[in-house]
Amino acid sequence: MSTQITRVRKKGQITLPADVRRDMDLHEGDVIHFERRGSETVLVKDADIVARTAGALAKYVTDGPVVVDRDQIWAEIAQEKEDRILRQIAEESGEYVPD
Incomplete structure (x- = not known):
């Protein structure tokens, strides 16, 4: 795990380092979530939220995927x-x- 530093700008904006954007496959317009985990805040890409939610609910499905x-x-x-x-x-x- 590497540590990188960035400054918070006047309007609360930050710049994500290029390697973080690349590793997370983030592009302009992507939605990200900030999850509070105790004293830490974790950056999560929107698609990851969907995948984790689907994974968490998968144990309740007994006959395969749910088709809506x-x-x-x-x-x-x-x-x-x-x-x-x-x-x-x-x-x-x-x-x-x-x-």
Whole structure:
């Protein structure tokens, strides 16, 4: 592990050393996170956060990767909302509403 020094500029800006940017594969526009770990702060590239979160959740998946169909999810949400509204209308009008 090497130590490098940089100054904090007037608006809180810092310049990351070129070898740090290269080692982390950081490019202009990349999103980074500063994680507080006790008395230290660690710089983490955004993609690393996603990978670590997916890795942490992987133990809960038993049948392989989870595939998300956004259209299906939105259709189910719309159907649930419609069912809820129709149930509420039926209840307010005194109609029998089965469970």
